[in-house]
Amino acid sequence: MVVQYVEPTHPIVGAAHTVRKALTEVADVNPLFMSPTAQAEALRELVAAECQLVELRARVMAAAPKIADQSGKNDTAAWLAHETHIGPREAKAQKRLAEALDAWPAVAAGMRAGVVNREQAEIITRALNALPEDTAAELIPRAEAHLVDEASRWNPNQLRVLARQVLDVIDPDGTEAREAKKLAAEERSAFQKTRLNFAKKHDGTTKITIVVPDLTATRLAHLLHAFTSPRHDPADKQALADAAGDEAGERVWWKLPNNKKLGHAFCELLENIDPNSMPQHGTTGTELIVTIPLADLRRDLAAATVLGPNGVERITANEARRLACEAGIIPAVLGGQGHVLDLGRTSRLATKAQKKALILIRATCSEEGCDVPAAMTEVHHLNAWSQGGKTDLKDLVLLCKPGHRRIHSPDYTNERLPDGTIRFYRRT
Template sequence: MVHPIRVAARELGDVLKSVVDVNPAFMDTADKAAALVELTAIESRVAELRLRVCADAGDVAEAAGTRDVGVWAAAETRRRRGDCACELRLALTLADRPVLAAGVREGRVNLDQARAIAASLADLPSGVDEAVVDEAEAALVAYAATYGPIELRRLGRRILDVVAPEVAEAAEARKLAALEASAHERMRLRIHALGDGTTRISGLIPDASAARLATYLHAFTNPRRDNAPTPAEPVRAVPYGRKTAQAFCDLLEALDPARLPIHGGDATTLVVTISLTSLRERLGTATLGNPAPGESHDRITAAEARRLACTAQIVPAVLGGDSEVLDLGRSQRLFTRAQRRALALRDRECRAEGCQIPAAWCEAHHRDPWSTGGRTDLADGMLLCSHHHHRAHDGHFAADRLANGDLRFHRRT
């Protein structure tokens, strides 16, 4: 006697043969739409039947000498082995999940939805009671009438909040604790100088630290207008990645060195060594005296050294002939917090002509460079945004002081 499942398969094959020559071009729109929905449901029901047989076909693999029925099916049906292995896993899941299996069998859940639901149930914490898992299964199968696989996967991640909120918080706390512990074990950071004036920073940090960094960078990029054009320049789009990189550089300069750890017997301080001639001239270079061990970020332009002297916690070691130390500047060369607040009250925004970057995102700048005798007082100070502060120390640009004290930048001829 032939088994009913084989009878059904033969009859289904005969029905399909009866429409093999039927051209769907002659169907009206309503019939096509209905047929597509109905055939999809039938396809899921046929697939469920096949998977039901697959879950109980271990003897087939044993008779053929293969590892499992998925490997056997891949060879016999000339399909991808990975696809057959996934189907076997789903078949075994459906065998253990009667509510989900019934949904697929009745055409209420398609295979993609079933995979999403099965994955969500598998991701539930191991300590969750089986009755709660059953409630989660029933809820997700009900959601399948409205939501697709992607939405079901998202709902599945929070399904405990729906069926067992008293369990969800504790389970989530344990999961997060495990993730945080793993993140701290796996976090890495590498700083590698490329030798072309740039340094590659790559790493892996915990989500909480990454979110904190992103928040800090947003303070510099929104609504800050990086690279705001001067009146003589055309407007140009700046890539977001470049804005973020500039924000990261600005963040490093904004850090308060007094709050950083002590190392080497002194506060965290950057020493910049430069000759008196280079300091006074537009061209020249300076040396960073204390790069990180194993790194080579040891050369910058004199213009960059002069700019850093306005804002960074650096010690400018000025050398005369025969490397004689003429001046070892101290951080008192920097504007104090009180002076910074007074400049913000007075200037309110960047003092470059036409720039409206607010004072909160500006940097204190010496009108007369300290290298030429400038003083760190309010009369000699002014606020410039990061873009224009770089311009002020760029030898390719000159700055004219306007009647109201603002600066007008233009490229040197």
């Protein structure tokens, strides 16, 4: 007589079969004829049962890494997606939940009890994983138990708020120290993330992308509020009216969406900054020079040139007339031969007026082939003052820092070309 060994069914497999059998038995039962009380009880029980099933599945996944090895899959998520035809994203989410519940047993116990659902479990485990590294060891299990207890009373959105404040609840004495440390970390992070980029769209506009600390953004918002206040008269009221085809500029202004009002307010803010209060850099500090030939200034359709730190821009004569009235805008009218008229007198050292005149003569560094904007250059005497040179425009040039160092270096000689540029030669 041959006795055949039959491997006993594992309790978890048996439970899974029992659940499926029980569900099969009610597959054709119509809940329409249930009383409201029975429907409510069924829904509560089914949600609790679902929590238990999700936890059990996660428990099995956490304990079954060999499944993937035996089938040649990368991990249990890949195996589950292949075998059950669920999506890869959902399979990976289930794997993450399995790993989280394996690390946080109290959360898993809450799901087994049917009082913590999957969404709540994900919120709690994310919050626990995000606790500061220096959190006292005895506080961690207390935080976990507290959030599991709160899950029985609050929905996921409310629980998410509570999870962010869990340490303040279980350890109120350390709240101030944690807050100070958190703020210091945020300030350091904000400093590292601060940046500003200009991107020309080549349609007359430039997109400015800026990331700044919260405090800086708050200060900017307060400054812009002065220009968006109901009591403020926009400087470009008529321009806004013209653009909208409306004679009443004030009506157009208040019809604008808030983001557009803020955009125009930002433009006004820049135009109202006093350049005398700003630090100097390069040659001109924060001033813009607007140039236009005298004859063109009298024509309605003439164009003007703006010389700034990033190069040359073209604007209409009307805009040039408006800018000439603003602080920090230097109007420069050119004579018939393009010569600069009355910007300043010479002195022992190059004056600000002479520096501005040099920028008008040449918009970039004077070194041959160098395109560094003139506003970022330094003034150089071609004939040194100490050797009898004069501070006349014809004897001054603008050079970028490397070029300025090169012209004073004994390793190089130079010559001034007919177009005014400087060509360097390395000594042999």
